[in-house]
Amino acid sequence: MPSSKLSPRRWLAVGVAFLILSAAPALTAAELNVLFLGDNGPHRPRERFEILEPVLRERGITLTYTDRVEDLNPETLGQYDALLLYANIDAIEPAPEKALLDYVAAGGGFVPLHCASFCFRNSEPLVKLIGAQFKEHGWARMRETVVNNDHPITRNYSGFESLDETYFHHLHNERDRTVLSYRIEGDRREPWTWVRFHGKGRVFYTAWGHDHHTWRHAGFHNLVERGIRWAAGDDPAKAGSYAADEPFPVPEMTKLPDGPPPFEYVDVGAKIPNYIPSAQWGTQGKPYTKMQKPLPPEESIKRMVTPVGFHVELFAAEPDIGGKPLAMQWDERGRLWLCESVDYPNELQPRNRGRDRIRILEDTDGDHRADKNTVFAEDLSIPTSLAFARGGVIVHNGTQTLFLKDTDGDDRADERSVLLSKWAMGDT
Numbered sequence: 254m255p256s257s258k259l260s261p262r263r264w265l266a267v268g269v270a271f272l273i274l275s276a277a278p279a280l281t282a283a284e285l286n287v288l289f290l291g292d293n294g295p296h297r298p299r300e301r302f303e304i305l306e307p308v309l310r311e312r313g314i315t316l317t318y319t320d321r322v323e324d325l326n327p328e329t330l331g332q333y334d335a336l337l338l339y340a341n342i343d344a345i346e347p348a349p350e351k352a353l354l355d356y357v358a359a360g361g362g363f364v365p366l367h368c369a370s371f372c373f374r375n376s377e378p379l380v381k382l383i384g385a386q387f388k389e390h391g392w393a394r395m396r397e398t399v400v401n402n403d404h405p406i407t408r409n410y411s412g413f414e415s416l417d418e419t420y421f422h423h424l425h426n427e428r429d430r431t432v433l434s435y436r437i438e439g440d441r442r443e444p445w446t447w448v449r450f451h452g453k454g455r456v457f458y459t460a461w462g463h464d465h466h467t468w469r470h471a472g473f474h475n476l477v478e479r480g481i482r483w484a485a486g487d488d489p490a491k492a493g494s495y496a497a498d499e500p501f502p503v504p505e506m507t508k509l510p511d512g513p514p515p516f517e518y519v520d521v522g523a524k525i526p527n528y529i530p531s532a533q534w535g536t537q538g539k540p541y542t543k544m545q546k547p548l549p550p551e552e553s554i555k556r557m558v559t560p561v562g563f564h565v566e567l568f569a570a571e572p573d574i575g576g577k578p579l580a581m582q583w584d585e586r587g588r589l590w591l592c593e594s595v596d597y598p599n600e601l602q603p604r605n606r607g608r609d610r611i612r613i614l615e616d617t618d619g620d621h622r623a624d625k626n627t628v629f630a631e632d633l634s635i636p637t638s639l640a641f642a643r644g645g646v647i648v649h650n651g652t653q654t655l656f657l658k659d660t661d662g663d664d665r666a667d668e669r670s671v672l673l674s675k676w677a678m679g680d681t
Contacts, residue, residue, distance in 0.1 A: 284313035284314060284487065284491075285313065285314045285315070285334045285335065285481065285482065285485050285487060286314075286315045286317070286332070286333050286334055287309075287314060287315065287316050287317070287333060287334060287335045287336070287337050287362075287364070287481055287485075288316075288317055288319060288324065288329070288330070288332075288333040288335075288336050288337065289302050289305075289306075289316045289317065289318045289319070289337045289339070290319055290320070290322070290324070290325070290336060290337065290338050290339070290340060291318065291319075291320050291339055291340045292320050292340035292341060292342055293320060294340060294341035294342075294368075295341065296339065296340070296341060296367070296368050296463070296464075297464075298318075298320070298339045298340055299318065299320070300465075301339060301462070301468045302316065302318045302339075304465070304468045304469060305468065305474070305477065306318075308474050309474075309477075309478060309481075312478055312491075312492070313491075314478065314481060314482075316337070317333075320340075322342060322345065322346075322349050323349065325345075325349035325350075325352045325353050325356075326348070326349065326352050327352055327355070327356070330352060330353070330356040330361060331356075333361070334361070334362055334485040334486075334487075335361065335362030335363065335364055335481055335484050335485040336353070336356070336361065336362070336363055336364065337364040337365075337366065337481065338363070338364065338365040338366065338369040338372060339365075339366045339367065339368065339369055339462065340368065340369065340372055341368050341371060341372065342372045342373060343372070343373075343374055343375070344373065344374070344375040344376075345372075345373040345375065345376050345379065350373070350376050350378070350379060353379065353382075354378055354379070354382065354451075356454070357382065357451045357452065357454035357455075357456065358451055358452030358453065358454055359452065359453060359454065360452075360453040360454050360486070361454050362454065362455055362456075362457070362481065362483075362484030362485040362486070363382065363451075363454065363455070363456045363457070363484060364456075364457050364458075364477070364480055364481055364484050365383045365456070365457075365458050366458070366459060366461070366462045366477070367418075367420075367459070367460055367461060367462030367463060368387070368462075368463075369383065369458070370383055370384075370385060370386055370387040370420070370422060370458065370460070371386065371387040374386065380424055380426070381426040381428075382449070382451055382456060383426075383449075383456065383458055384425070384426050384430050384447055384449050384456065384458055385422035385423065385424055385425045385426065385444065385458075386422060386423055386424040387420055387421075387422055388421045388422055388423040389421050390418040390419050390420045390421065391418070391419040392416075392417075392418055392419065393416070393417075393419050394414065394415070394416045395414065395415070395417065395419060395436060395438075396412060396413070396414040396498075396500065397412045397413070397434040397435070397436055397445050397446065397461070398412065398434055398435050398436070398437050399411065399412045399433065399434045400432065400433070400434060400435060401431065401432065401433045401434075404431065404433055404448070405479075405483055405488070405489045405490070406433060406448065406457070406476075406479045406480060406483050406489045407433045407434070407479075408489075408490070409490070409494035409495070409496070410475065410476065410479065410494065410495045410496075411495060411496045411498060411499035411500075412434060412472070412498065412499075412500075413470060413471075413472025413473065413476075413495070413497075413498035414498055414500075415461070415466050415467040415470050415472070415473070416466040416467075417461060417462070417463050417464075417466060417467050418460075418463040419436065419438065419443075420436070420443070420445075420460040421443055422443070422444065422460070425444070426449075429449050429450040429451070430447050430448070430449045431447060431448050431449075432444045432445075432446070432447045433446045433447055433448065434446040434459075436460070443460075445459065445460050445461075446458065446459040446460070446461070446476070446480075447459075448480075448483065448484075454484075455483060455484045455485075455486070456484065457480035457481070457483055457484045459476060459477075459480065461473055461476070471495070471497065472495055472497070472498050475492050475493065475495040476495075478491075478492040479492045504560035504561065505560065505561045506558050506559065506560060506561065507558055507559050507560075507561055508558070509556060509558065510555055510556070514556070515548065515552055516545050516546070516548075517545070517546045518543045518544065518545055518546065519543070519544055519546055520542050520543055521542060521543070521544045522542055523539075523540040523541075523542055524540065524542070525540055525541035525542065525544060526540060526541075527539060527540050527541050550567050550570040551567075554566075554567060566621060567622065568589065568614070568616070568621065568622060568623055569589065569591075569614045569622070569623040573614065573623060573626050574591065574593055574612070575593055575595075575610065575612070576593035576594045576595045576608075576609060576610070577593065577594045577595070577597055578591055578592065578593055579592045579593070579594050579597060579635070579636060579637050580592040580636070580637055580638050580639055581639070582639040582640070582641065584641060586615075587615075587616065588613050588614065588615040589613070589614040589615075589623065590611060590612070590613055590614075590629070590639055590646065591611065591612045591613075591614060592609070592610075592611055592633075592636040592637065592638070592639060592648070593609060593610050593611075593612055594608075594609040594634075594635055594636065595608040595609060596608055596609050596634045596635050597609070597635045597681065598681055599681060600634075601634055601635055601651050601652075601678055601681050602634040602651075603634075604653070605632045606632065606634070607632055607633045607634025607635070607650075607651070608634070609631075609633040609634055609635060609636055610628050610629075610630060610631050610633060611628070611629045611630040611633065611636060611639070611646070611648065611657070611666075612626065612627065612628055612629065613625075613626075613627045613628075613629050613664055614626055615627070627664045627665065628665070629646075629657070629659070629664060629665060629666055630648070630657050630665075630666040630669075633648070633650045633651075634650065634651045635650070635651045635678070635681055636648050636649065636650045636651070637649050637650075642656075643656075643658075644658055645657055645658030645659070645666075645668070646658070647672065649676075651676070651678055651681075652674060652675060652676045652677075652678050653671050653672075653673065653674045653676065654671070654672045654673040654674070654676070655669060655670065655671060655672065656668075656669070656670045656672050657669055
């Protein structure tokens with residue numbers, strides 16, 4: 254028996270006996286009971302168990318830890334719905350080898366994770382049972398590519414990204430094996446997560462799982478729960494869908510117009526800084542002297558690239574805007590609130606002496622163009638963010654975070670208070 258605690262089913266038997274004697278409330282049995290076999294090796298299975306156990310307990314799956322290969326025996330294995338293997342156990346004796354093979358063949362679930370594919374290398378039948386053997390690895394942040402969305406394990410599961418060992422396997426056993434995801438590296442597609450059938454039993458394997466980067470990942474929790482449930486003959490859908498880490502497909506973009514760009518340049522003198530690579534931060538070379546003249550809005554729009562199917566429409570432009578737009582927010586009435594700055598980037602002003610503003614731009618006639626222009630707040634200096642709250646707006650203004658509010662309905666701030674101050678703005 255595992256030495257860490259009584260098996261879940263033995264506890265259940267004790268609870269039932271207690272119920273008969275005392276009429277105490279019945280204990281709630283777990284949906285599934287899983288034996289977690291680890292070791293004292295470099296992958297630190299006990300630490301990984303401590304991460305996963307409370308997560309799965311909340312999901313109705315009880316994990317029991319052991320590092321005793323002797324627990325691979327018919328009596329102990331018979332008390333569990335599945336065996337989870339996460340260890341670097343190089344060799345196995347004939348008796349536990351037979352017990353494990355018989356357990357799976359008779360319908361038990363087997364869930365080898367990550368380094369388990371390098372376990373029991375003296376047993377060809379167990380290497381075949383797992384489905385392949387670890388060969389070598391690198392180290393990278395990577396994403397698995399799910400290729401079998403119709404399988405119960407990967408239905409409504411999009412995969413995830415994590416920092417992990419980049420396993421390569423050999424001694425592949427493709428008999429009764431279905432690959433669910435690959436790790437793609439260049440032209441190579443490495444089987445990453447798969448399932449197998451063995452007699453009446455099921456095997457789930459994934460190469461994910463070197464250390465805490467993956468073991469603390471919600472996507473890994475979801476995948477392992479799915480694998481355990483499937484291997485134990487339960488419904489993987491109970492784990493819930495997982496699409497939080499779904500990759501964003503890069504859309505096809507529109508093209509810039511043909512012909513030379515309609516840019517004009519003026520000589521402004523030696524005023525434009527020219528920072529050059531150097532061991533000393535801020536080293537400057539010979540200043541630039543030519544500056545591009547701004548394009549009118551109708552020309553700027555022509556040179557904006559968007560996803561195919563989208564287009565840009567003009568809502569507001571100079572002279573309705575009186576400075577550089579640093580931040581903007583749309584409110585619940587469809588009005589655009591704009592932080593506009595003259596002081597940015599190099600002229601942070603003392604309190605209440607700035608030249609910057611917050612402006613409200615509004616479309617009142619429904620043509621999607623701003624035709625009402627109201628200055629909400631003035632005397633700001635380098636306002637860089639807006640957030641609506643409690644009938645007003647929180648503004649990060651240089652060295653201070655302000656709360657501004659209009660109390661008489663004229664869209665002009667007549668209440669101003671400092672929420673936070675003394676932000677370091679030595680480099681604006």
